[in-house]
Amino acid sequence: MKKLKKALYILALLFPVALFAQKEIVIEPANITMEVGQKKQINAYVMENGKKLNDPINLLSRARRSLTIDSTMMAHAIQPGTYDIVAVADGVRKTFQIKVNYPAIASIKIDDIPQKIYAGTSIALKYNVIDKSGATRDNVDVKFTSMYGNIAEVDDYGMVNTMIPGKATITVKAENITNTITVNVVANPIVKVQLEAEMTSARTGDVFHFKAKALDKNGKIIADAPIFYSFNGVSDNTSQSASGLIKNDGRFVADEAGKYTITASCGVASASKTVKIAPREVSRKIEMVGQGSVNDKHTSDFWVWEGIDGRDYAVTGTWGADGTAYFWDVTDPGSMIKIDSVQVDARTVNDVKISEDGKICVISREGASDRKNGLVIIDVSNPRDVEIISRFDENMTGGVHNVFLSGDYLYALSGGQKYYIIDIKDPKNPRAVSKFELDTPGHSIHDVWVEDGIAYSSNWGDGIQLVDVGNGIAGGSPENPKQFASYAYPNKANHASFPFRSPSTGKFYVIGGDEIFPYGLNTQKGGVNMAAGYLHVVDFTDLENPQEVARFEVPYAGSHNYWIEGETLYVAFYNGGVRVVDLSGELMGDLRKQGREIAWILPNDANGYTPNAPFTWGAQLHKGHVFFSDFNSGLWSAKLEPEKPKNTPIQVK
Numbered sequence: 001m002k003k004l005k006k007a008l009y010i011l012a013l014l015f016p017v018a019l020f021a022q023k024e025i026v027i028e029p030a031n032i033t034m035e036v037g038q039k040k041q042i043n044a045y046v047m048e049n050g051k052k053l054n055d056p057i058n059l060l061s062r063a064r065r066s067l068t069i070d071s072t073m074m075a076h077a078i079q080p081g082t083y084d085i086v087a088v089a090d091g092v093r094k095t096f097q098i099k100v101n102y103p104a105i106a107s108i109k110i111d112d113i114p115q116k117i118y119a120g121t122s123i124a125l126k127y128n129v130i131d132k133s134g135a136t137r138d139n140v141d142v143k144f145t146s147m148y149g150n151i152a153e154v155d156d157y158g159m160v161n162t163m164i165p166g167k168a169t170i171t172v173k174a175e176n177i178t179n180t181i182t183v184n185v186v187a188n189p190i191v192k193v194q195l196e197a198e199m200t201s202a203r204t205g206d207v208f209h210f211k212a213k214a215l216d217k218n219g220k221i222i223a224d225a226p227i228f229y230s231f232n233g234v235s236d237n238t239s240q241s242a243s244g245l246i247k248n249d250g251r252f253v254a255d256e257a258g259k260y261t262i263t264a265s266c267g268v269a270s271a272s273k274t275v276k277i278a279p280r281e282v283s284r285k286i287e288m289v290g291q292g293s294v295n296d297k298h299t300s301d302f303w304v305w306e307g308i309d310g311r312d313y314a315v316t317g318t319w320g321a322d323g324t325a326y327f328w329d330v331t332d333p334g335s336m337i338k339i340d341s342v343q344v345d346a347r348t349v350n351d352v353k354i355s356e357d358g359k360i361c362v363i364s365r366e367g368a369s370d371r372k373n374g375l376v377i378i379d380v381s382n383p384r385d386v387e388i389i390s391r392f393d394e395n396m397t398g399g400v401h402n403v404f405l406s407g408d409y410l411y412a413l414s415g416g417q418k419y420y421i422i423d424i425k426d427p428k429n430p431r432a433v434s435k436f437e438l439d440t441p442g443h444s445i446h447d448v449w450v451e452d453g454i455a456y457s458s459n460w461g462d463g464i465q466l467v468d469v470g471n472g473i474a475g476g477s478p479e480n481p482k483q484f485a486s487y488a489y490p491n492k493a494n495h496a497s498f499p500f501r502s503p504s505t506g507k508f509y510v511i512g513g514d515e516i517f518p519y520g521l522n523t524q525k526g527g528v529n530m531a532a533g534y535l536h537v538v539d540f541t542d543l544e545n546p547q548e549v550a551r552f553e554v555p556y557a558g559s560h561n562y563w564i565e566g567e568t569l570y571v572a573f574y575n576g577g578v579r580v581v582d583l584s585g586e587l588m589g590d591l592r593k594q595g596r597e598i599a600w601i602l603p604n605d606a607n608g609y610t611p612n613a614p615f616t617w618g619a620q621l622h623k624g625h626v627f628f629s630d631f632n633s634g635l636w637s638a639k640l641e642p643e644k645p646k647n648t649p650i651q652v653k
Helices: 002-014 017-021
Strands: 022-028 032-035 039-041 043-048 050-052 057-061 065-071 074-077 081-088 092-101 105-112 122-124 126-131 143-149 151-155 159-160 166-174 177-186 191-195 200-202 207-209 213-216 228-233 244-246 251-254 258-266 269-278 286-293 298-306 314-318 324-329 337-343 352-354 360-364 376-377 387-392 403-406 409-414 418-423 431-436 447-451 455-457 464-468 482-487 492-500 508-514 536-538 547-552 562-565 568-572 578-581 597-601 618-622 625-630 636-638
Touching: 002 314, 022 092, 022 625, 032 074, 057 065, 065 081, 074 122, 074 547, 105 177, 143 151, 143 418, 151 166, 177 324, 191 258, 213 258, 228 244, 251 258, 286 597, 298 352, 298 618, 298 625, 298 636, 314 352, 314 360, 314 636, 352 403, 360 403, 360 409, 403 447, 409 447, 447 492, 455 492, 455 508, 464 508, 492 562, 508 562, 568 618, 568 625, 597 636
Parallel strands: 032 092, 191 269, 200 269, 562 618
Antiparallel strands: 022 043, 039 074, 043 050, 057 081, 065 074, 081 092, 105 126, 122 159, 143 166, 151 159, 166 177, 191 213, 207 251, 228 258, 244 251, 258 269, 286 636, 298 314, 314 324, 324 337, 352 360, 360 376, 376 387, 403 409, 409 418, 418 431, 447 455, 455 464, 464 482, 492 508, 508 536, 536 547, 562 568, 568 578, 578 597, 618 625, 625 636
């Protein structure tokens, strides 16, 4: 022990800083609590060996939609919650938290209370708890009580059950705020329920529309009768029950083959119908055809097109590397050949797009050495000898993550906050003509896709944004973009959006995809990753009332980019490979459970940048082949066998 102490003493004399002095970031105050809307100055500095240094420090908020910190270390609380803040200085970093308190409750709003409720029936209270910031809260303990419980009682979840005619008062309380309403219970004239169905059999995933009518003793329809739908399913497999989904407007979809009994009830009156469900049987074989190997760096997005010479070509970007984009001849998908490349000042060429005439390519730049990130416009009339035409860097300092080409205009993200619309009629002299940016606190954007004069942008927490850029629906144009519809889903992870007008139903959907890395993202060579998130199918048929109606989710994998051709979806699911999905008919519920997955394929490559670690980025159908890029192994092609004849009849009543 004496020898060890002596050795440590000698080392301390020789290397005092290495042993005992260590840089440390100090945050004052240590415990930071704020109120919504408040601004607070944060004091952060570096200490070393008891001495305060003047090292510059950057404070980075990981939730800038909810809490922002500017270059002067001024924090601005936008939404309540607890947020991680990263302080970074030379050779040292520290993570600390800022807590933003929830505001007190201001009011409870109760809507759509019927003028009368029939005795023996139930209604669910529609209420919203509003705090002093104006936000609707769903994390508050709400209590319900009833006076004259012999007339109407209310349960812990706001369901009012009525017994006999009369008037009863219902009180809703959250914190110290209450709202009391009176319900009028009247005699129940309903003696019978009739239930009709448009079909008696179908396949899993097919949507039924049940219609129920409540009748009085004279056979008269009681139009305002509250009707509730339920079902019981028995699977054809070994399980005793079968899953599905029923909505209170009578829509029903089955997940499994079997028999399902659907019941419509109104008080003590009810009616039932049984339907037979067969398997969807859409699965097909898919086989790998070829690979364009990239094993010295990560591969990002890609695009396949027919060149002006009639041959087929592809362009692929690279990620976190040296700013290279590769060009390929893919006329023979089984023997894809790298034919040219360009290298630009960037670490990442995240996105690549080709013009409709096959003459112009645009690639994005991120991580430029001079911080002048932007776009590079390339002449690909001869893909074997591509030439850079021009660069566009104006307003692009923060980097261009994604781009889109539509006609004579280019749509380019800027700094993850907005997109600029750039006129490229003269590709040698591109010029910005407008921009689209939300005005919500901490807004951000990931992607934009343009189809039929509508730009579909993916704005993370602000969700899917539909903007008229020439369609005419809202009087917009590329020079004057007009937003006209939107939808935000709760997990705030909207990463991509793709429009889909169903040929078989005429319904207009937008499919929004998540991007979530719950286990972090290892981008180093040899890094193996697992993503999360899924596809949200949003029905935009009624633009003023979009509704999320279906989902496609792969367990333990996460969605990325995708493509729709006809009524088939081709989607990259990162570590889950490429998935091919049947979108025919009306969409509702869990599409994968319903057997709508046609095929899937994993690109394993023992010689990949990270060997045998599929991490597919995007998929595209081109001339009967499924092309896709993989983060760790380059460009791939696969072939899906032809569709099988549909031989399961649907019996119409």
